[in-house]
Amino acid sequence: DVKVTQSSRYLVKRTGEKVFLECVQDMDHENMFWYRQDPGLGLRLIYFSYDVKMKEKGDIPEGYSVSREKKERFSLILESASTNQTSMYLCASSMPGGWGEQYFGPGTRLTVT
Amino acid sequence: EDQVTQSPEALRLQEGESSSLNCSYTVSGLRGLFWYRQDPGKGPEFLFTLYSAGEEKEKERLKATLTKKESFLHITAPKPEDSATYLCAVELGNTDKLIFGTGTRLQVFP
Numbered sequence: 184d185v186k187v188t189q190s191s192r193y194l195v196k197r198t199g200e201k202v203f204l205e206c207v208q209d210m211d212h213e214n215m216f217w218y219r220q221d222p223g224l225g226l227r228l229i230y231f232s233y234d235v236k237m238k239e240k241g242d243i244p245e246g247y248s249v250s251r252e253k254k255e256r257f258s259l260i261l262e263s264a265s266t267n268q269t270s271m272y273l274c275a276s277s278m279p280g281g282w283g284e285q286y287f288g289p290g291t292r293l294t295v296t
Numbered sequence: 297e298d299q300v301t302q303s304p305e306a307l308r309l310q311e312g313e314s315s316s317l318n319c320s321y322t323v324s325g326l327r328g329l330f331w332y333r334q335d336p337g338k339g340p341e342f343l344f345t346l347y348s349a350g351e352e353k354e355k356e357r358l359k360a361t362l363t364k365k366e367s368f369l370h371i372t373a374p375k376p377e378d379s380a381t382y383l384c385a386v387e388l389g390n391t392d393k394l395i396f397g398t399g400t401r402l403q404v405f406p
Contacts, residue, residue: 287339
């Protein structure tokens with residue numbers, strides 16, 4: 184079974200802090216994704232990566248950056264956290280060509296105060 | 297504008313009461329349509345992929361169908377363990393991305 188793990192289930196940070204969210208997958212998937220999920224807005228893509236050191240902006244990249252130094256690990260960075268970044272953050276991975284068949288982690292609920 | 301709309305937003309069913317969830321889409325080019333299940337506090341879990349109108353997929357009490365404008369997720373004789381939010385997503389033909397609907401929250405009561 185594909186397993187995608189995220190570093191924290193719950194996180195509380197203060198405005199202006201730098202926040203790191205880590206995601207690890209164990210199935211050797213090329214593609215990895217970061218989403219945020221908000222009530223009434225659904226899942227929105229922040230960034231994705233189709234290979235090590237490659238990254239592409241999604242629909243809402245402002246205020247975020249990513250890092251993919253190893254194939255199995257994809258990190259999301261909030262450079263200076265703001266209250267409007269309070270959300271559920273979901274990481275996912277998929278095989279090449281299997282863009283729609285994504286495997287998700289359990290999510291990190293981030294609260295910025 | 298590419299859009300995916302799910303209805304209803306919420307659905308309450310009695311155990312054994314069959315029903316359907318709808319996912320309608322207006323996109324410039326459809327490469328595939330995907331259904332996911334999401335339990336509270338968890339990430340979505342992949343269920344089905346549909347690629348062309350007329351295609352059907354089944355898994356236990358769930359059956360997904362696709363037309364040129366919408367997809368249905370039929371739930372036959374649901375059980376309380378089918379309670380979850382069901383998400384659909386569309387993969388656009390000209391970009392490598394998915395557009396997710398906002399989901400239907402299904403509650404099945406014994």
